[in-house]
Amino acid sequence: MPSDGSRRGSDDVQGAGFGGLLRRHRREAGLSQEKLAELAGLSVDAIAALERGRRRAPRAHTLRLLADALRLGDPDRAALTAAARQEADTARPPLRQPPAPISEMIGRTTELTATSRLLGQRITRLLTLTGPGGVGKTRLTLALAGQVADSFPDGVCWVPLAAVTDSAAVAPTVATSIGMHLLESTRLVEEIADQIGRSTMLMVFDNCSHQVTTVSSICAALLEHCPNLSILASSRELLRLPGESVYVVPALSLPHDEDQLASSEAVRLFVERATARGYDPAGQLDQVARVVRRLEGMPLAIELAAARMNVMTIEELASELETSFSILAGGPPTASPRQQSMYGAIEWSHALLTRTEREAFAQLSVFAGGWTLGAAAAVMPGGATRVEALDIIGRLADKSLIRVVRRGGVARYYMLGVIREFAADQLRASGETDAAAARHARYYVELAEESESHLRGPDQGQWLERLEGELSNLRAAMAWALRTGAATEALRLAAGLWLFCYLRGHYAEGSQWLERALQLADSAPPEELADLSTVCAKANLGAGTLAFLQCEYDAATTRLQTALRQYKELDDPAGTALVLQRLGGVARERGDYEAAEDLHCESFDLYESLGDRGGMAWAHNHLGFVAWLRGDLEIGARRCRRARDSFRVVGDGEGLAWSLISLGAIAQYGGELVEAEDLLQESLALSQRLGYREGVAWSMNQLGVIERRRGLTERAVHLLDESLAEHRDLGDRWRSASVLEELAAVAQQRERSEYAAFLLGAADGVREVIGAPVPVIEKADREATRAAVEASLERRAFRAAWSAGRAAPLAAVADGYPPPGAPSTARTRDPL
Structure with missing residues (x-):
C-alpha cells in the first residue's frame, strides 16, 4: 500500500502540477523563495518562474538541486520528477538549443568572466560580441550561453544566421528557433514577441554581420515588447541599438617571454591542434611562439596553421608565414567557406x-x-x-x-x-598601389621635416616617441623612395630623420638611408635637386655624424668636410657651427685634443654671433668633454656646469643628460663617488625616459666604474655588461673598448687574471682597428690593470690570453662575466 506521502505526491501531479507541488514542498520546509534559491544555487527568478508555471519542464540537474535543497525523500523526489516530466510532455515546442562544441575551448577565462557578469547579472539586455573574422566570436558565444543558462528560467534560444542569405528569411528563422509553427503573416515579429511574452529567456543571434540591419530591427522590437528577454549577438558589425553593450573579443594571449610560453593561450591552442594532426611541437615552443606571434593570436589562423603540421615542420611553417598568409587554408570541408581559409573569412566581411x-x-x-x-x-x-x-x-x-x-x-x-x-x-x-605609396611617402617626408625643429628643446621626448611609433611607416616610405628612385623624397626623408636616428640609436639604419639617398642624388638630374642644396648639406652632416658614432672616422670626415663646404656656400653659420662640432668629436676620439678644442671654439664663436644659447651650451659641453678626457678636471667641470645650466633653461634633454654624464665622470675621477653617483643616476633616469640609448650606455659605464672603485664587483659587472651590450648594439667601438678595459679591471680584482688579459687584448684590438688611442684620463687605470695582470701571470700565459683577445672580433667577446672555473681563453659564454 503506498504511503501517504506517495499518494499525496500523486494527487499533486494530477492536480496542481509541478509548480504547485514545488510551492507546497517549499512551504512545508519553511523556506522562502529567496532561501530556496540560495540553498539550491539558483536565482529567485528561476524559483518564481517554476512555481508560477512561467518556466516549464526544468532540466534534470535543476530538479536534483531543488530536491537536495528541500531534503526530499525518495517518494517525494520521484513525485516531483514525475510532475516535471508530465509538464514536459505538454510544454510548448522546445527552443532551438545551442550546438554542442566540437572541441574544448582554450583559455578565455577573462572574457567569460566579463561577459557573464554583463548577462548573468542582467546588467545589460543586449550584448554584442564583436571582432574580426576568425577571432572566435561564435566559440565564445557558445561558452557564454552555457555559462549563463541557469540565469534564464525559460531557457536559451539559438538563432543561427550564417546560412541566411535573404533578409526576408531572418524573422522566420527566429520564429522556427523559438518553436513557432510558421503561417503566412504580415506581423511575424509581433507574433514572435507575443510568443515570448514575459518569459525570462536568452536569445542568441549568431553571425549577424551580413543581416545586421534586419537583425537590429527585430531585436529592437523584441526588447521593447518582451521585458524579461535578453539578447546575445555575435557580429563583425555592431547592431547600433540604444542600450547595446559591446564586447570586443580579443585575440588569444601571446607569450611575451620564455617564461610564458607554456601558459600562453595561443601557444596552447596551436600545440593541441597540431598534436591532433599527429605532430607534437611541445619541445619546440620557441618556434610555436614565432608562429602565433606572426598570426597575432587569431584562433582561426592558428587552427589553420596547425592543420598544416601534417605535412610540414614547425620551422618550415614559421618561415612560410614570414612571407605570406596564403598558406592559411584547408579548413574542414564541412565548414563554411569563410571558415576554410583566413582569406575566406576576410572576403566575407569585404563583400559587405x-x-x-x-x-x-x-x-x-x-x-x-x-x-x-x-x-x-x-x-x-x-x-x-x-x-x-x-x-x-x-x-x-x-x-x-x-x-x-x-x-x-x-x-x-x-x-x-x-x-x-x-x-x-x-x-x-x-x-593604385604606387599612387597610394607616393601619397604615404609624401606625408611621412613632411612629418620627418616637421620633427626636426622639435627634437631639440622641451618637446624632444614627445616627438621622439611620435617618430618611434611611426618607425614602421618611415621605413616603408624610405623603402618606396629608394626602390622607385625618388631621389627628392629619399633625400628629404633621410636628412629629416638623422637626428632621430642618432638619439634613438638607429645608427646603422640611418647611415644606410643617408648613403643610399645621397647616391641617388648624385645620379639625379641637376634640375631635380635645384632647390635641395640645404637638404644635401643636412644629409652629408647626418651621414658624417652617424659614421662618426660608429667609429668610421675616415668616412665621417669625408662627409663632414663636404657638409662644411656646402654650408659655407649657403652662407649658413648655424649649419657650419654644427658641422664643426662633429669634426671636433672625430678629433677628440682620435686623441687630437688640440684640434678638437680649436674646432669647438670656432663653433662656439659662430653660435655666439647668432645668439644661439643652445648651440653655445653644446660648445661648452664639448669643450668640457675634451678637457676631462685629457685630464683637466677643473676646466672640464667649469665648462660642463655652464652647459648644464643652459640646457636646463632651453629644455634640451639630450644636452642635459650629456652634461650630467660629464660632471659625473669628473666627480668619479676626482674621487667624489657619492656626488658622481647622484649625477650619473640622474643622467641615467633622464636618458631612459627619453629613450636616448647613448646616454644610457655612458651612464651605466661610469656607474660601473664607481662600483668597481668601491670594490662592489658584482654590481660593477652588471652595469658594465649592460653598458657594453648597448655600446655594441649601437656600433660604438670607441666606447666598447673602454668598457672592456673596465671589465678587465674587475676581472683582475676577482683574481681572474687570464680573463683580464683576454679582455685587455680585445680592447687593444678594437682600438687598433678604429685607430683611436686610450683617452688620457683612462690610461692610469688601464696601465694599473695591465701591470697587475702581468704580475699575476707567467709571460707565456699573459701573451696567449692577450693574443686571443686581440684576435677575437668584438662580436665574439663574452657577453658578461664568466662563471668561476670556466676556461678563460679557450671558451667564452654567450657571444656579444
Missing part, C-alpha cells in the same frame, strides 16, 4: 562593404604599423578631410576590419597582418 568603404580599406593597407587620423586623410585619394577620414575609419572599425588603440591622448588605428595583406591585394588589383 560599400564601394567607398572598399576603396578606403584598400588604400589604408599602405600603412605599416598603424596610422593616425591625419595620416589617413593624407593617404586617401582626392584630398579627404579629417572628418571624411574619421567617418570612413569609424565605419571600418564598426565592421571589425581595423582596430583602435588609444594611448597618450591619441587614437591610432591598425589592421591585423592577415587583413592588411588581403587589403594590399585589393589595392594591387585596382592598380
Whole structure:
C-alpha cells in the first residue's frame, strides 16, 4: 500500500502540477523563495518562474538541486520528477538549443568572466560580441550561453544566421528557433514577441554581420515588447541599438617571454591542434611562439596553421608565414567557406562593404604599423578631410576590419597582418598601389621635416616617441623612395630623420638611408635637386655624424668636410657651427685634443654671433668633454656646469643628460663617488625616459666604474655588461673598448687574471682597428690593470690570453662575466 506521502505526491501531479507541488514542498520546509534559491544555487527568478508555471519542464540537474535543497525523500523526489516530466510532455515546442562544441575551448577565462557578469547579472539586455573574422566570436558565444543558462528560467534560444542569405528569411528563422509553427503573416515579429511574452529567456543571434540591419530591427522590437528577454549577438558589425553593450573579443594571449610560453593561450591552442594532426611541437615552443606571434593570436589562423603540421615542420611553417598568409587554408570541408581559409573569412566581411568603404580599406593597407587620423586623410585619394577620414575609419572599425588603440591622448588605428595583406591585394588589383605609396611617402617626408625643429628643446621626448611609433611607416616610405628612385623624397626623408636616428640609436639604419639617398642624388638630374642644396648639406652632416658614432672616422670626415663646404656656400653659420662640432668629436676620439678644442671654439664663436644659447651650451659641453678626457678636471667641470645650466633653461634633454654624464665622470675621477653617483643616476633616469640609448650606455659605464672603485664587483659587472651590450648594439667601438678595459679591471680584482688579459687584448684590438688611442684620463687605470695582470701571470700565459683577445672580433667577446672555473681563453659564454 503506498504511503501517504506517495499518494499525496500523486494527487499533486494530477492536480496542481509541478509548480504547485514545488510551492507546497517549499512551504512545508519553511523556506522562502529567496532561501530556496540560495540553498539550491539558483536565482529567485528561476524559483518564481517554476512555481508560477512561467518556466516549464526544468532540466534534470535543476530538479536534483531543488530536491537536495528541500531534503526530499525518495517518494517525494520521484513525485516531483514525475510532475516535471508530465509538464514536459505538454510544454510548448522546445527552443532551438545551442550546438554542442566540437572541441574544448582554450583559455578565455577573462572574457567569460566579463561577459557573464554583463548577462548573468542582467546588467545589460543586449550584448554584442564583436571582432574580426576568425577571432572566435561564435566559440565564445557558445561558452557564454552555457555559462549563463541557469540565469534564464525559460531557457536559451539559438538563432543561427550564417546560412541566411535573404533578409526576408531572418524573422522566420527566429520564429522556427523559438518553436513557432510558421503561417503566412504580415506581423511575424509581433507574433514572435507575443510568443515570448514575459518569459525570462536568452536569445542568441549568431553571425549577424551580413543581416545586421534586419537583425537590429527585430531585436529592437523584441526588447521593447518582451521585458524579461535578453539578447546575445555575435557580429563583425555592431547592431547600433540604444542600450547595446559591446564586447570586443580579443585575440588569444601571446607569450611575451620564455617564461610564458607554456601558459600562453595561443601557444596552447596551436600545440593541441597540431598534436591532433599527429605532430607534437611541445619541445619546440620557441618556434610555436614565432608562429602565433606572426598570426597575432587569431584562433582561426592558428587552427589553420596547425592543420598544416601534417605535412610540414614547425620551422618550415614559421618561415612560410614570414612571407605570406596564403598558406592559411584547408579548413574542414564541412565548414563554411569563410571558415576554410583566413582569406575566406576576410572576403566575407569585404563583400559587405560599400564601394567607398572598399576603396578606403584598400588604400589604408599602405600603412605599416598603424596610422593616425591625419595620416589617413593624407593617404586617401582626392584630398579627404579629417572628418571624411574619421567617418570612413569609424565605419571600418564598426565592421571589425581595423582596430583602435588609444594611448597618450591619441587614437591610432591598425589592421591585423592577415587583413592588411588581403587589403594590399585589393589595392594591387585596382592598380593604385604606387599612387597610394607616393601619397604615404609624401606625408611621412613632411612629418620627418616637421620633427626636426622639435627634437631639440622641451618637446624632444614627445616627438621622439611620435617618430618611434611611426618607425614602421618611415621605413616603408624610405623603402618606396629608394626602390622607385625618388631621389627628392629619399633625400628629404633621410636628412629629416638623422637626428632621430642618432638619439634613438638607429645608427646603422640611418647611415644606410643617408648613403643610399645621397647616391641617388648624385645620379639625379641637376634640375631635380635645384632647390635641395640645404637638404644635401643636412644629409652629408647626418651621414658624417652617424659614421662618426660608429667609429668610421675616415668616412665621417669625408662627409663632414663636404657638409662644411656646402654650408659655407649657403652662407649658413648655424649649419657650419654644427658641422664643426662633429669634426671636433672625430678629433677628440682620435686623441687630437688640440684640434678638437680649436674646432669647438670656432663653433662656439659662430653660435655666439647668432645668439644661439643652445648651440653655445653644446660648445661648452664639448669643450668640457675634451678637457676631462685629457685630464683637466677643473676646466672640464667649469665648462660642463655652464652647459648644464643652459640646457636646463632651453629644455634640451639630450644636452642635459650629456652634461650630467660629464660632471659625473669628473666627480668619479676626482674621487667624489657619492656626488658622481647622484649625477650619473640622474643622467641615467633622464636618458631612459627619453629613450636616448647613448646616454644610457655612458651612464651605466661610469656607474660601473664607481662600483668597481668601491670594490662592489658584482654590481660593477652588471652595469658594465649592460653598458657594453648597448655600446655594441649601437656600433660604438670607441666606447666598447673602454668598457672592456673596465671589465678587465674587475676581472683582475676577482683574481681572474687570464680573463683580464683576454679582455685587455680585445680592447687593444678594437682600438687598433678604429685607430683611436686610450683617452688620457683612462690610461692610469688601464696601465694599473695591465701591470697587475702581468704580475699575476707567467709571460707565456699573459701573451696567449692577450693574443686571443686581440684576435677575437668584438662580436665574439663574452657577453658578461664568466662563471668561476670556466676556461678563460679557450671558451667564452654567450657571444656579444
